[in-house]
Amino acid sequence: MQIHERTRAYRYDGIDLPVPPHLAGDPQGLRAYHATLYPAILNAETIDAGVTNGVHVTEYRRAVGTKG
Template identity: 80%
Template structure:
């Protein structure tokens, strides 16, 4: 049996986003940090992208809709 340690990778629009070590365990603060880079992340949904290699991919996907 082999144990593989996975790292979390956050992705938005095909771009891997940086994860500061002090925010790695706090998803809400990390989302706020990523929103400073890409403001649309505030309204995006978080989708589990599965495992790719040694990374667990979490994607921010923009909400599609119309403004009223």
């Protein structure tokens, strides 16, 4: 049996976002960090996009709807 650790990548609007090592294990802290770069991430939905080329991808997708 072999264990392969996968790296994680976070994307928003087709852009790969940085993952600081001190936040790599804290999804809520990482989301807050990414929201400082793109404030719409606070209201975005988190989608597990699966594994691509050995990297586990998580996407933030903007909530779509109407105002008012």
